[in-house]
Structure formats: structure tokens, C-alpha cells
Amino acid sequence: MVNYLLKITAELENLTNLQPQGGCDDPNFSYLFKVKCGRCGEVSQKETCVTLSETVALPAGKATTNLMQKCKFCGRDGTITMIPGQGKPLTDEASQAGKYAPLMQFDCRGYEPLEYIEGTKFDDIDLSAGEFSEYDEKGECPVMISNLRSTFDVVK
Numbered sequence: 001m002v003n004y005l006l007k008i009t010a011e012l013e014n015l016t017n018l019q020p021q022g023g024c025d026d027p028n029f030s031y032l033f034k035v036k037c038g039r040c041g042e043v044s045q046k047e048t049c050v051t052l053s054e055t056v057a058l059p060a061g062k063a064t065t066n067l068m069q070k071c072k073f074c075g076r077d078g079t080i081t082m083i084p085g086q087g088k089p090l091t092d093e094a095s096q097a098g099k100y101a102p103l104m105q106f107d108c109r110g111y112e113p114l115e116y117i118e119g120t121k122f123d124d125i126d127l128s129a130g131e132f133s134e135y136d137e138k139g140e141c142p143v144m145i146s147n148l149r150s151t152f153d154v155v156k
């Protein structure tokens with residue numbers, strides 16, 4: 001069993017505590033990424049979307065998972081189960097130190113998660129282009145997020 005911890009970092013200007021809208025464990029926040037089949041190595045064409053509020057029952061036992069998907073190439077079944085409670089907002093200090101903030105842990109069976117598709121909403125910010133800039137009228141300063149990077153750390 002291998003778990004993967006999704007972590008992100010970005011350059012923040014006049015902004016701190018970057019996290020998904022509603023928090024890392026927001027039941028309706030969708031995490032998008034591509035997966036690689038553990039048997040044949042085929043990389044999915046389409047990104048996979050997992051959301052805490054969406055679960056499917058596993059055929060055996062009482063457990064549930066967040067995604068069950070069959071590899072289009074070799075037909076092997078794989079599952080991805082989200083493990084909440086690991087997320088931390090990316091602070092200005094961590095960003096400046098080049099540190100990554102954890103978002104969500106995934107228990108992946110049969111699949112390996114690849115590139116995280118940045119995007120959807122971080123605190124009302126659309127990061128689908130990988131960067132964002134705006135002028136904060138209240139604080140009278142430019143707000144900027146750039147160079148967003150993500151990584152999947154293997155957790156044993």
C-alpha cells in the first residue's frame with residue numbers, strides 16, 4: 001500500500017494562507033490529476049477528478065473509496081481513496097523558504113498519481129492558468145500568485 005501526499009508551493013505577493021476555497025478538506029473541492037496504471041504504465045488521457053463528498057462502495061467489504069477506475073489499456077481496476085486531515089494552508093513564510101504545504105493525502109491502489117492539474121478555485125482565485133494577479137483595492141497593493149508548483153510525495 002502506497003499513499004501519496006499532494007503538496008503545493010507558489011510565490012505569493014501580499015497574500016498568505018493559500019488553500020482551496022473552503023479548506024483542504026472542503027467536501028466539494030475537486031482535486032484533478034492524471035494517473036498512471038501500475039501494471040501497464042499507461043497514463044490516462046483525461047484527468048481524474050476526486051472529491052471527498054463523492055464516494056463509491058468497494059465490491060468486497062464495507063469500505064468506500066472516492067474513485068474506482070479501469071485502465072483503458074489493460075483493464076486493471078484501480079482505486080483512489082482520499083485521506084483528509086493532512087492539509088495546511090501555504091503561508092507567506094513557507095512560500096519564501098521554498099517549502100511545500102500539504103493539501104491532501106491519497107491512498108492509490110493500482111494507480112500512481114502524476115501531474116496535479118492546478119486549477120479550480122483557491123479562495124475565489126482562479127488558478128487554472130497557473131498564476132494570478134489582482135490589485136487589492138482595500139489593501140491598496142498588488143496581490144499576486146505565481147510559479148505554482150505541485151508534487152506528490154510517497155508516504156509509507
Ligand SMILES: [Zn+2]
Nearest residue numbers: 037040071074
Ligand atoms: Zn493498465
